[in-house]
Amino acid sequence: MSRLVLSSISRRFGGxxxxxxxxxxxQAGEFVSLLGPSGCGKTTTLRMVAGFLDPxxxxxxxxxxxxxxxxxxxxxxxxxxSMIFQSYAIWPNMTVAQNVAFGLEVRRLPRDEIRIxxxxxxxxxxxxxxxxxxxxxxxGGQQQRVALARAIVVQPTVLLLDEPLSNxxxxxxxxxxxxxxxxxxxxxxxTIYVTHDQAEAMVTSDRIAVMNQGRIExxxxxxxxxxxxxxxxxxxxxxxxxxLGGLVRxxxxxxxxxxxxxxxxxxxxxxxxxVSFSLRPQAIHLHRQSPxxxxxxxxxxxxxxxxxxxxxxxxxxxxxxxxxxxxxxxARPHEVFDLEEKVWLxxxxxxxxxxxxx
Amino acid sequence: xxxxxxxxWLLLIALLLLLVINPLAxxxxxxxxxxxxxxxxxxxxxxxxxxxxHVEALVNSLVIGVAVALLCTVFGVPMAWAVSRTDMPAKGLxxxxxxxxxxxxxxxxxxxxxxxxxxxxxxxxxxxxxLTAAEAGPFNVYSKAGLVLVIACYSFPxxxxxxxxxxxxxxxxxxxxxSTLGAGAxxxxxxxxxxxxxxxxxxxxxxxxxxxxxxxxxxxLIALPARFQVMTTMLWQMxxxxxxxxxxxxxxxxxxxxxxxxxxxxxxxxxxxGYVALTGKGxxxxxxxxxxxxxxxxxxxxxxxxxSFFMPIxxxxxxxFARAWGRGFSWDNVTTRNLRFVLLExxxxxxxxxxxxxxxAAASVIALVLALAIxxxxxxxxxxxxxxxxxxxxxxxxxxxxxxxxxxxAAYTARPLVLYGTAWILILAFATRFLPIAxxxxxAALRSINPELEDAARILGAGRLLxxxxxxxxxLRRGLAGAxxxxxxxxxxxxxxxIFLYTTGTQVLSVLLFDKSDEGNFEVLSSMGLILVVVxxxxxxxxxxxxxxxxxxxxxxx
Numbered sequence: 001m002s003r004l005v006l007s008s009i010s011r012r013f014g015g016x017x018x019x020x021x022x023x024x025x026x027q028a029g030e031f032v033s034l035l036g037p038s039g040c041g042k043t044t045t046l047r048m049v050a051g052f053l054d055p056x057x058x059x060x061x062x063x064x065x066x067x068x069x070x071x072x073x074x075x076x077x078x079x080x081x082s083m084i085f086q087s088y089a090i091w092p093n094m095t096v097a098q099n100v101a102f103g104l105e106v107r108r109l110p111r112d113e114i115r116i117x118x119x120x121x122x123x124x125x126x127x128x129x130x131x132x133x134x135x136x137x138x139x140g141g142q143q144q145r146v147a148l149a150r151a152i153v154v155q156p157t158v159l160l161l162d163e164p165l166s167n168x169x170x171x172x173x174x175x176x177x178x179x180x181x182x183x184x185x186x187x188x189x190x191t192i193y194v195t196h197d198q199a200e201a202m203v204t205s206d207r208i209a210v211m212n213q214g215r216i217e218x219x220x221x222x223x224x225x226x227x228x229x230x231x232x233x234x235x236x237x238x239x240x241x242x243x244l245g246g247l248v249r250x251x252x253x254x255x256x257x258x259x260x261x262x263x264x265x266x267x268x269x270x271x272x273x274x275v276s277f278s279l280r281p282q283a284i285h286l287h288r289q290s291p292x293x294x295x296x297x298x299x300x301x302x303x304x305x306x307x308x309x310x311x312x313x314x315x316x317x318x319x320x321x322x323x324x325x326x327x328x329x330x331a332r333p334h335e336v337f338d339l340e341e342k343v344w345l346x347x348x349x350x351x352x353x354x355x356x357x358x
Numbered sequence: 359x360x361x362x363x364x365x366x367w368l369l370l371i372a373l374l375l376l377l378v379i380n381p382l383a384x385x386x387x388x389x390x391x392x393x394x395x396x397x398x399x400x401x402x403x404x405x406x407x408x409x410x411x412h413v414e415a416l417v418n419s420l421v422i423g424v425a426v427a428l429l430c431t432v433f434g435v436p437m438a439w440a441v442s443r444t445d446m447p448a449k450g451l452x453x454x455x456x457x458x459x460x461x462x463x464x465x466x467x468x469x470x471x472x473x474x475x476x477x478x479x480x481x482x483x484x485x486x487x488x489l490t491a492a493e494a495g496p497f498n499v500y501s502k503a504g505l506v507l508v509i510a511c512y513s514f515p516x517x518x519x520x521x522x523x524x525x526x527x528x529x530x531x532x533x534x535x536x537s538t539l540g541a542g543a544x545x546x547x548x549x550x551x552x553x554x555x556x557x558x559x560x561x562x563x564x565x566x567x568x569x570x571x572x573x574x575x576x577x578x579l580i581a582l583p584a585r586f587q588v589m590t591t592m593l594w595q596m597x598x599x600x601x602x603x604x605x606x607x608x609x610x611x612x613x614x615x616x617x618x619x620x621x622x623x624x625x626x627x628x629x630x631x632g633y634v635a636l637t638g639k640g641x642x643x644x645x646x647x648x649x650x651x652x653x654x655x656x657x658x659x660x661x662x663x664x665x666s667f668f669m670p671i672x673x674x675x676x677x678x679f680a681r682a683w684g685r686g687f688s689w690d691n692v693t694t695r696n697l698r699f700v701l702l703e704x705x706x707x708x709x710x711x712x713x714x715x716x717x718x719a720a721a722s723v724i725a726l727v728l729a730l731a732i733x734x735x736x737x738x739x740x741x742x743x744x745x746x747x748x749x750x751x752x753x754x755x756x757x758x759x760x761x762x763x764x765x766x767x768a769a770y771t772a773r774p775l776v777l778y779g780t781a782w783i784l785i786l787a788f789a790t791r792f793l794p795i796a797x798x799x800x801x802a803a804l805r806s807i808n809p810e811l812e813d814a815a816r817i818l819g820a821g822r823l824l825x826x827x828x829x830x831x832x833x834l835r836r837g838l839a840g841a842x843x844x845x846x847x848x849x850x851x852x853x854x855x856x857i858f859l860y861t862t863g864t865q866v867l868s869v870l871l872f873d874k875s876d877e878g879n880f881e882v883l884s885s886m887g888l889i890l891v892v893v894x895x896x897x898x899x900x901x902x903x904x905x906x907x908x909x910x911x912x913x914x915x916x
Binding site: 052075076077082083086092 | 819828829832
C-alpha cells in the first residue's frame with residue numbers, strides 16, 4: 001500500500017497536449033478511477049504513472065520518493081507496480097502458471113515459494129484447475145483472471161488497470177467489475193483504474209476522477225459525482241441529464257417560461273447573473289393533477305412531446321407550457337401518459353446541481 | 359535516464375550505416391577520385407562514357423530492358439487473368455509451374471536455354487532438323503532476341519504475381535455493374551477489369567525493366583559469346599585485372615540513379631488513389647465462364663511455362679545425370695558421376711558448395727538480427743529520427759547488386775577496414791543486399807506482436823533486454839523462420855555481387871558455375887544448378903509448412 005501523488009503533470013506529443021496539468025493524490029489503499037471519453041488523456045496519464053512515458057512537466061511521487069519528472073524517470077521495471085492491459089497481454093508462449101510466476105522469477109524468489117504463491121493466487125481468482133493451460137485455450141474472462149493473478153501475486157505498491165474489461169461481453173463485464181472490487185477489498189492495493197464506462201467506475205471505485213481534454217474536471221465519490229456534478233461535461237458524461245439555463249433576477253431565478261424562487265435553492269443567496277443547473281430525469285415526477293406545492297416542490301404545467309417504453313422504465317420528453325425546453329423524464333412502467341397529454345411536472349430545486357460557468 | 363540497452367541500439371545502428379551508407383558514399387566518392395593521386399576529377403566519367411563501346415552497352419541494356427518488360431507483360435498478364443478470374447482448368451498446375459520458374463536461378467535457366475537453343479546442338483534445333491530434314495535449326499540463343507527471351511522467362515513471375523494480386527482485389531460487383539449496363543464479357547474485361555489492374559501492371563513493368571538491366575548472370579552467359587555487351591557485363595570487364603574501380607563507379611552511377619528514380623515512380627503509381635479503391639474488401643468474386651476458350655487459355659499458360667520451367671528443368675535434369683548430354687535420353691547415358699564429382703570429388707566445387715550454404719546462412723542471420731533490431735528501434739521510437747533508419751534499411755532494395763558490390767569493393771579493400779579477400783565481404787554484401795527482405799518481414803512480425811505483451815513484462819520488473827529475450831524473441835520465432843528462408847534462398851544463388859567480391863578460396867556455387875561455363879562442361883554446370891534447386895525446393899516446402907502458402911510472395915509485396 002502506497003500513497004501516490006501526481007503533481008501538475010502534463011504530456012505533449014508534438015504540438016498536441018494530451019495531458020494538461022493533472023494533479024491527483026491517492027491515499028494508501030485507495031481505488032480511484034480515471035473516467036472519460038476516448039482521447040481524454042486517461043491512458044496517457046496511466047502510462048506516465050507506470051513509467052512508460054516521461055511527463056513533459058510535473059512530477060509523480062510515491063511515498064515521498066520521486067518517480068517521474070521531465071527527463072528523469074524511473075523505468076517501469078524499477079517501480080514495483082503492476083498493470084493490467086486492455087488486451088490482457090497474457091504471454092501466449094507460456095502456460096497460465098508460467099505467466100503468473102514470471103514476476104516472481106524476475107524477483108528471484110526461491111522456486112518452492114513461487115509455486116506456493118502461484119497456486120494460492122490462482123485459487124483466489126478461481127483459476128487453480130487451469131494452471132497448465134495455454135492462453136489460447138482460455139476464454140476472455142479466464143484470461144482476465146490470469147492477468148489479475150499475475151498482477152497481484154507480486155504484491156505491487158500500485159495496481160494500474162487500463163480499460164481491462166472493454167474486450168469482454170456485457171454479462172462477463174458486469175461479473176468482472178465485482179470481481180475486481182472484491183480483490184481490492186481483499187488485498188487493499190492502491191489502484192488506478194482507467195475506463196470510459198461510468199458503470200464500471202461506479203461499481204469499483206472509492207473515488208472517480210472525470211477527465212476531459214487532458215484535464216481532470218472533478219474528483220469525487222461516485223454518489224457525489226452523480227448527485228452534484230460541478231461542470232456541464234461531468235453532468236452529461238455521468239448518466240443522462242437535463243441542462244437548464246436561467247437568469248437571477250431579484251428574488252427569482254428565471255428559466256424559459258417558468259421561475260423558481262432563489263431561496264428554494266441551497267446557497268440560493270449566492271446565486272447571481274446567468275446560471276445553469278443539471279437536473280436528472282429521475283428527479284422529475286409527472287402527475288395528471290397538480291400536486292400541492294411546498295417548500296421543496298415546484299410544479300410546472302407541460303405537455304408530453306415524445307415517449308418511449310424501455311421495459312424497465314418510461315422515457316418521456318416533456319415541454320413546459322410555452323417553453324422551447326424539452327425535459328427528459330424517467331417514469332416507472334405503470335406511469336403511462338399519452339402523447340400531447342397535459343401533465344404537471346414536479347421538481348425539487350435541492351436536486352438541481354449548480355454548474356460552474358464555462 | 360538512459361536505458362542500459364541504449365549502447366546495443368547505437369552499435370547496431372552503426373553496423374547498419376557501415377553496411378549501407380558507407381559503400382554508397384565510397385562509391386560516389388570513388389567516381390570523382392583520380393585513380394593515382396586521389397584528387398577530385400571528372401576524368402572517370404569521361405573514361406566511362408567517352409567510348410562508343412561503353413555507350414553502346416548502355417543502349418543495349420535499355421533496349422533489352424524494355425523488350426524484356428514487354429515480353430513479361432505478354433507472358434504474365436493473360437496468365438494472371440486466367441488464374442484469377444476465369445474457370446480455366448488446372449490452375450494448380452499453372453501456379454506450381456510459375457513457382458518452379460521462380461525457384462530456378464536465372465543463370466541456370468540460361469544454361470538450360472543454351473542446351474535447348476544453342477546453334478546446331480540445341481535440343482530444339484535437333485528436333486527441328488529431324489522433323490524437317492533441314493540442314494540447320496532456326497534457333498540461336500546467342501542473340502539479342504535469345505537474351506530477351508531467356509531473361510523474360512525468369513522474371514515474368516513478378517508480372518504474374520503483381521497482376522494477380524490486383525485482380526484478386528477487384529470485386530465482381532464492379533464487373534457486374536458493367537454487365538448490367540449491357541457490356542459483354544470481353545468488353546467488361548477490357549474496359550473495366552484490366553484498367554483497374556493497370557497500375558499494378560505498370561508497376562510490375564518497371565520492376566521487370568529494372569530486373570533486366572541489373573541482371574548479370576544471364577547476359578554474361580549469353581551476350582558475351584554472342585559478342586555484344588550490356589552495362590553489367592561491361593562493369594565486370596572493367597574489373598578485370600587491373601580493376602578500374604573509379605571508372606566502374608562512374609559508369610554505374612546512371613544505373614543507380616535510373617533505378618532509384620524508377621522505383622520511386624513505381625511506388626507513386628502503386629500508391630495512386632485509383633488503386634486504393636481496389637484495396638477494400640474483395641467482395642464476392644465469380645469467375646468468367648470461357649466455354650471452349652478455357653482450353654486455349656490453358657494451352658497458352660502451358661506454352662509459357664514450358665518455355666520457362668518444364669523444358670528447362672527437363673534438360674537440366676537430363677544433363678546433370680548424363681555422361682554426355684548430347685547423347686540424349688537413354689538408360690546407358692545415365693550416371694551420377696557429375697553429382698558425385700561436384701559434391702565429393704573435386705575440391706573446388708566441394709568447397710564452393712559448402713561456402714554457398716555457410717555464407718548464405720551467416721548472411722541471413724546477420725540480416726535478420728540487424729533488420730529486427732532496426733525495426734524494433736523504429737517501432738518503439740528508441741532514438742530520434744527513427745523513420746530515417748527505415749529508409750536506410752530499405753535502400754539496398756533500389757541498389758542493383760552489381761552496384762552494391764562495387765561500393766563494397768571501394769569501401770572495404772583499403773584501410774581502415776580491409777575485408778576484401780575474406781569471406782566476410784561476401785557475407786556482409788549478401789546480408790546488405792537482402793536486408794530489405796529481412797526488414798519487411800521483421801517489421802511485419804514485430805507489428806503482429808502487441809506491444810502490451812512487452813509492457814506487461816517490464817512492469818512486472820523485467821528490463822528491456824530481458825523482456826526481449828523472454829517474451830518477444832519466442833513469439834517472433836515462427837514469423838522469422840519464414841523470413842530466414844526468404845533471405846537464405848536468394849543468398850544461396852546470388853551471383854551479381856559475388857562475382858566482384860570473391861577471391862580464391864571464397865568461391866560460391868554461382869560464381870563457380872559461371873567460371874566453368876566457358877569450359878562447356880554442361881553436365882557439371884547442370885549438377886551445380888540442380889543442387890541449388892533441390893535445396894531451394896526443400897526450403898520452400900518447409901516454408902509452406904511453417905508459414906503458409908503465400909510466404910514466397912511477401913517478398914514482392916515490399
